[in-house]
Amino acid sequence: MDIKYSLLKTKLKNLEKKDETLIITDFDDTLFCRKEQLEKSSLLRENRWEKWNEVIMNIIWLEEFIKTHYTWKSFPKNIINSMKIWRDLILTAWLKELQKAKLEATKLDIYNHIVVDKAEDKIYETIRYIVEDLWFIPNKIVVYEDRPNYFVENKEFIEDFLWTNLEIMFVEMIDNKVEANIKKIA
Numbered sequence: 001m002d003i004k005y006s007l008l009k010t011k012l013k014n015l016e017k018k019d020e021t022l023i024i025t026d027f028d029d030t031l032f033c034r035k036e037q038l039e040k041s042s043l044l045r046e047n048r049w050e051k052w053n054e055v056i057m058n059i060i061w062l063e064e065f066i067k068t069h070y071t072w073k074s075f076p077k078n079i080i081n082s083m084k085i086w087r088d089l090i091l092t093a094w095l096k097e098l099q100k101a102k103l104e105a106t107k108l109d110i111y112n113h114i115v116v117d118k119a120e121d122k123i124y125e126t127i128r129y130i131v132e133d134l135w136f137i138p139n140k141i142v143v144y145e146d147r148p149n150y151f152v153e154n155k156e157f158i159e160d161f162l163w164t165n166l167e168i169m170f171v172e173m174i175d176n177k178v179e180a181n182i183k184k185i186a
Contacts, residue, residue: 004124005161008131015130015137017163022138023083024126026171027092027099029146030180032075032106033173053095062101070105075176079144085110089129093119119147123154127161142167144182152186 028034038045047055056065090113092099103109112133114125130137141164143151151158151168158166168186 005127008127009161011131012137012162015135017137017139020136020138021140021142022130022134023079023088023142023144024091025079025083025089025144026146027090027102027108028094029173030144030171031079031090031108032070032073032102033176033180035173035175037069053098056098057095062098065098066101066105070102073106073176075106076173076179078179078182079171080108080111083111086112087134088112089114089126091116091122091125091129093117093122120150123150123158126158130162137162137164140165140167142169144169144171146171146173148185155186 025031043055043059044052056062088111090103090108090111092113093116096115099115100109100113103113112129114129116122116125126141141158143166145151145168148168148170151166155166155168158164166186167184170183170185172181174181
């Protein structure tokens with residue numbers, strides 16, 4: 001076991017198990033659909049992944065991107081409406097400055113949120129959040145993701161590590177006007 005997990009494992013002994021459900025959700029294409037951005041901007045459509053961040057930060061500019069695509073935009077609230085402020089978590093990946101600006105513009109920064117560098121870091125951050133920030137072990141964790149592969153691959157590990165039940169929900173967004181399709185996959 002990795003040293004960072006070993007350190008968390010020692011802290012688990014002092015945590016209470018509670019009959020509560022923790023909700024963890026991604027942001028991009030889980031809470032807020034990026035389809036419109038891709039349809040309207042060939043620059044964004046042609047520069048995906050790492051280049052996406054470079055285009056936003058160096059060509060479009062962060063402030064303009066946020067103002068155009070996030071400020072005062074409506075989006076489905078079905079997942080957010082079931083979340084509790086100061087407990088549930090928005091766990092998202094990529095450029096921290098960009099993700100935090102999106103959360104602020106959509107007024108979702110009132111929820112606990114963590115931005116990781118890479119999607120695979122979400123597994124460690126889920127466990128770390130529960131052990132070091134939440135300070136109790138929920139009997140159930142529900143994860144909403146448009147790309148849930150890391151959670152699916154690590155489901156047994158998370159359940160064994162935290163002595164909890166992990167439910168993984170696949171989220172497929174059509175746009176920001178229609179509620180997302182949500183399907184339990186694990």
